[in-house]
Amino acid sequence: MKPAEGSTVIGKSVTIRGELSGKEDLYMDGTVEGTITLAGSRLTVGPNAHVMADLDAHDVVVYGFVEGNIRATGRIELRESAVVKGDIAAARLSIEENASIKGRVELSEATPGAGVDPQPNADLFGADAPASTLA
Numbered sequence: 001m002k003p004a005e006g007s008t009v010i011g012k013s014v015t016i017r018g019e020l021s022g023k024e025d026l027y028m029d030g031t032v033e034g035t036i037t038l039a040g041s042r043l044t045v046g047p048n049a050h051v052m053a054d055l056d057a058h059d060v061v062v063y064g065f066v067e068g069n070i071r072a073t074g075r076i077e078l079r080e081s082a083v084v085k086g087d088i089a090a091a092r093l094s095i096e097e098n099a100s101i102k103g104r105v106e107l108s109e110a111t112p113g114a115g116v117d118p119q120p121n122a123d124l125f126g127a128d129a130p131a132s133t134l135a
Contacts, residue, residue: 012048020053029064047081060090062099069103 007025010016014030021037028036029046036043038057045051049064059074062082070076072090078099089106 007042007044012046045082054086 010028043057047063075092076090082099
């Protein structure tokens with residue numbers, strides 16, 4: 001796993017206790033206890049990371065272990081090796097096979113008019129569709 005170019009990196013031998021905040025992307029592979037707040041930025045929890053903290057960022061990608069609540073205004077991605085013990089709240093969520101989560105999941109509703117069909121019971125093929133297109 002290689003950090004994105006331009007990201008701040010916290011290596012696997014680093015331990016942080018307390019509050020971590022910033023306005024740039026962060027790749028962390030060490031140990032954190034406390035809170036991480038990155039409004040408008042992307043947080044990547046690397047495969048060696050051991051996080052016991054509440055996370056708040058625009059996007060969160062988890063490869064390692066997180067014990068705490070995760071909140072993202074954008075997307076949360078739980079990769080194959082992810083283990084999350086806590087609640088998740090986001091606009092979008094992606095969970096790969098073998099990822100593990102123990103907690104509640106809350107996804108915010110789609111914005112009205114954002115391509116959501118307002119008539120869920122409408123005929124999917126249209127009333128005038130020829131029979132050959134239904135097969």
